[in-house]
Amino acid sequence: MSAHKKQGSSLNEKPGISQPEITSGTSIEQIQRFRRIQPSAQELVSGILSGNITALSRAITLIESTNPDHLAKANEIINSCLPHANQSVRIGITGVPGVGKSTFIEAFGKQLTGLGKKLAVLAVDPSSSFSHGSILGDKTRMEELVKDKNAFIRPSASGDTLGGVARKTRETIILCEAAGFDTILIETVGVGQSETAVHSMVDFFLLLKIAGAGDELQGIKRGIMEMADAIVINKADGDNIKKARLAKTEFNRALHLFPAKKSGWQPTVATCSAITHEGIPEVWQTILDYFEMAKTSLYFQEKRKEQNQFWMMETINEQLKNNFYNHPEIIAELDKNKKAVQNDEISPFAAASILLNLYKKGS
Numbered sequence: 001m002s003a004h005k006k007q008g009s010s011l012n013e014k015p016g017i018s019q020p021e022i023t024s025g026t027s028i029e030q031i032q033r034f035r036r037i038q039p040s041a042q043e044l045v046s047g048i049l050s051g052n053i054t055a056l057s058r059a060i061t062l063i064e065s066t067n068p069d070h071l072a073k074a075n076e077i078i079n080s081c082l083p084h085a086n087q088s089v090r091i092g093i094t095g096v097p098g099v100g101k102s103t104f105i106e107a108f109g110k111q112l113t114g115l116g117k118k119l120a121v122l123a124v125d126p127s128s129s130f131s132h133g134s135i136l137g138d139k140t141r142m143e144e145l146v147k148d149k150n151a152f153i154r155p156s157a158s159g160d161t162l163g164g165v166a167r168k169t170r171e172t173i174i175l176c177e178a179a180g181f182d183t184i185l186i187e188t189v190g191v192g193q194s195e196t197a198v199h200s201m202v203d204f205f206l207l208l209k210i211a212g213a214g215d216e217l218q219g220i221k222r223g224i225m226e227m228a229d230a231i232v233i234n235k236a237d238g239d240n241i242k243k244a245r246l247a248k249t250e251f252n253r254a255l256h257l258f259p260a261k262k263s264g265w266q267p268t269v270a271t272c273s274a275i276t277h278e279g280i281p282e283v284w285q286t287i288l289d290y291f292e293m294a295k296t297s298l299y300f301q302e303k304r305k306e307q308n309q310f311w312m313m314e315t316i317n318e319q320l321k322n323n324f325y326n327h328p329e330i331i332a333e334l335d336k337n338k339k340a341v342q343n344d345e346i347s348p349f350a351a352a353s354i355l356l357n358l359y360k361k362g363s
């Protein structure tokens with residue numbers, strides 16, 4: 001359901017804000033009470049820093065808002081949270097629909113909270129404006145994690161471009177870290193461009209696969225395999241165990257044909273079952289091994305610096321584009337020029353130049 005359709009509800013925010021997900025540790029009543037007070041940016045920041053989930057949810061909602069008035073408030077919150085962020089490990093999980101991502105995150109997440117970790121689960125799924133997010137759709141697969149006090153689950157921001165969703169997720173990571181979450185899982189559907197965006201915001205990238213389906217069937221491009229730090233073949237249970245082991249050998253062989261990674265890490269291949277939990281602890285051990293290596297070689301720190309630069313540029317690009325297309329004069333002239341270009345009345349370059357000059361003058 002779109003945010004616009006739901007505006008009748010008393011729970012709803014102003015137009016431009018998509019509805020937050022109610023997660024563990026929060027209740028509708030709590031959020032309602034909090035909303036009535038309209039907390040300031042600094043109040044939200046102190047809430048976040050003291051680990052208040054309602055304040056965190058509320059701040060994320062501001063980040064996700066398309067209402068320009070909320071941008072300044074969101075930026076103030078992010079800036080205040082930044083010095084308290086970064087103390088975490090960020091893990092990306094990708095794989096085609098049905099491979100078992102949600103079930104895996106439930107099992108893996110419970111293991112992590114069992115180890116005393118504070119876990120935030122986020123999603124990058126640009127298609128979620130229609131499906132309302134892979135995580136929300138699969139909430140039933142995360143029954144235990146949803147109830148877990150040490151887990152915070154937030155579905156993808158809806159109704160936006162991939163660039164927009166990715167930026168919002170990245171800013172959400174900062175807030176979650178400031179709120180004390182030390183392990184961030186970011187789920188994405190491995191069928192489009194979103195895994196590239198996720199790859200550029202995580203420290204470790206895990207690709208889930210299943211045995212028996214060809215690569216074409218799994219919709220996984222070679223590029224995604226190259227990005228993976230670990231390939232985990234899920235559903236290695238029952239009759240499937242043998243096939244999974246075979247697939248492991250094949251993937252291992254395939255991975256050795258890829259060029260060496262900049263990190264110096266040789267990607268691993270493992271099997272697991274998100275249902276029986278077989279192999280899940282080993283996945284965490286692999287990730288720990290990776291972090292030990294990457295932190296010792298300083299690759300971990302370097303990669304984060306590079307990612308920060310990348311995101312600065314992305315944010316500028318995104319912002320410039322938004323400002324341009326939302327400019328009243330551009331809105332008025334864009335369609336006219338599009339038609340003129342279509343009818344060969346003006347060259348595309350001349351039309352672009354007219355619009356850009358108009359924007360320069362008006363801004």
Ligand SMILES: Nc1nc2c(ncn2[C@@H]2O[C@H](COP(=O)(O)OP(=O)(O)O)[C@@H](O)[C@H]2O)c(=O)[nH]1
Binds near residue numbers: 096099138236272273
């Ligand atoms: N046998 C088996 N089934 C699994 C396993 N993990 C997930 N499934 C099933 O596969 C289906 C898709 O799982 P889901 O977690 O929703 O996949 P997602 O679309 O990648 O999030 C569900 O019916 C799960 O119960 C597993 O390890 N073994």
Ligand SMILES: [Mg+2]
Binds near residue numbers: 101135
């Ligand atoms: Mg899912």
